[in-house]
Amino acid sequence: MAASGESLFLAHPPAQKPLISTGLSFRDACIHHIENHFHASRIYIVVSASLSKLDTYRSFESEIVKSIARVRRGIRPYTPWSDVLEVADDLCDTQPDLIIAVGGGSVTDGAKVASLAYANDAHTVEDLERLWAKSERASRIGFEAATRIASCRIPIIDVPTSLSGAEYTPTATAVDTRTNHNVTFRHLSMTSDLVVLDPELSILTPERVWFSSGIQTMDQLIEGICSDAPQESEETRKLLEHHLRLLLPNLLTTQKDNASLDARLHSLLAAPACFQALELGLGASHGIRHHLGPLGVGHGETSCVVLPAVLRFNYTYGSHELKSRLNRVRDAFWSEPLVAEALKAQGLTHEESDAADVVYAYIKLFGMPRSLAAVGVRREVFDFLPPNAHRDFWTQNNPVPLSTKDILMILEMVADDSSWPSFPSAKKARIVE
Structure with missing residues (x-):
């Protein structure tokens, strides 16, 4: 249900996700949906390193501090697999019931790939390579192969501060840190659940x-x-x-x-x-x-x-x-x-x-x-x-x-x-x- 003053609509009907929220600050929109939509009490936050230092973000974090399981401050550019695995390990440790990603494309992709890795017990680069190979094969031969990959099971709120569009797609790219190759993970469950658009927050983007x-x-x-x-x-x-x-x-x-x-x-x-x-x-x-x-x-x-x-x-x-x-x-x-x-x-x-x-x-x-x-x-x-x-x-x-x-x-x-x-x-x- 939308909050007062909020517009809430589907990005790609008839698909049921993601929902797009406009009309509220990211703080007010996130707090409303944490309480009324996701009923979350253990929140894992991935936030860009630069944004995490600003008062605009810190006031939001302090508002929900009792519900935060852990905060990851920063994902390196192009989402290295090493960062993905660190986030996936965090998810294993904290067992969150909601992920909030605040930042640009690397933060969004990092949260998505880590969520897929967590759902598929991928804890090493070799595990991640096998997961990528499965998703690549599924994208070529269809849904039957995709069913061999476990779906992401933690909902994600994305608060994009750039225009990459990563939050709307069932894909995410990340760099294999052994070969320096950028590869694409694909699975329908990787699409974000809610995207909060706050144009005022985007002014902080370089x-x-x-x-x-x-x-x-x-x-x-x-x-x-x-x-x-x-x-x-x-x-x-x-x-x-x-x-x-x-x-x-x-x-x-x-x-x-x-x-x-x-x-x-x-x-x-x-x-x-x-x-x-x-x-x-x-x-x-x-x-x-x-x-x-x-x-x-x-x-x-x-x-x-x-x-x-x-x-x-x-x-x-x-x-x-x-x-x-x-x-x-x-x-x-x-x-x-x-x-x-x-x-x-x-x-x-x-x-x-x-x-x-x-x-x-x-x-x-x-x-x-x-x-x-x-x-x-x-x-x-x-x-x-x-x-x-x-x-x-x-x-x-x-x-x-x-x-x-x-x-x-x-x-x-x-x-x-x-x-x-x-x-x-x-x-x-x-x-x-």
Whole structure:
């Protein structure tokens, strides 16, 4: 039941979770649902290290201190398996009846994977590897294999402070600390139970993280629109386009007015569609960027670097149907007056631009890095990065089949800040059916 002043609705009806809460501060919403929805008395909290030091969060913790079983302050970037196992051991020790995750994507993914590990008695990296292998196999062959994995049994409240969208999906990524590979765990039970959206809390998020995580959500929406999902998925594509048009101007507004709570809330409300994008299928932007993270590149910054190059490659070598979907992405940018004005100021026109052009220009508006050199990745990684990225689940799902040489070509497009314009325009390139 919703509290007074709260809006409570399902993110993906008819699915029964997650519920989304808006209209209250995260403190008031969490306290209401702890008492009235989850009836929790032993709460395990995972909170970002920086947020845990702020009075806004500390006042919440002090309010529910008698119900707290333990607090984990911080999950390292990209969610290392060692951190996941520490949280899973905490869950074994404390036996909580509710998990609350407050922070960005690494905190969200850490809570989700730890919950799955706890449910499946995974206590070592070898256990975690077997669990990942089961979830990977289940994602390829269907529900029967997934039933061999025990479901998460501790409900989760997520309070996101960035725009990664991780709280809405039944997946989570974490880095195998033995190999430095970023892998994806998948199970339907991993989706959060309640997501509390507090735009005022998000003001505390560093601007670079806020903007880059917004680009990360944009990446997911675009790759979902461009996926090779069947024609029956047209309504879902239209939903993704709607959320893309919701995100683009509102994220830009938060750059001009950091304290615009309305624009922040609407940006946050674009992220739930990441679930539908995942259902349609992602592509090589996600497959490649998964392997940039362990090299020290921030979550959202990997999207800033890789997405335009993948879109240019797909537009150049994709089918006419794919080119049409990419043009729909381009048109979504030009349909928003605030965004169109900003694109024109960079010298673009609707008629002469493609999806890669507008995405590259949009990212540039936020001052985000747009090359591997800008994020400290040198050409030496070109020896091992293409084969690693080629094996990724989402790279294999790209609407244009890729070889390791193709991935190398994509990396060359964004090797440094002078590389991007040198790639031939898709308008002059052949279309490979």
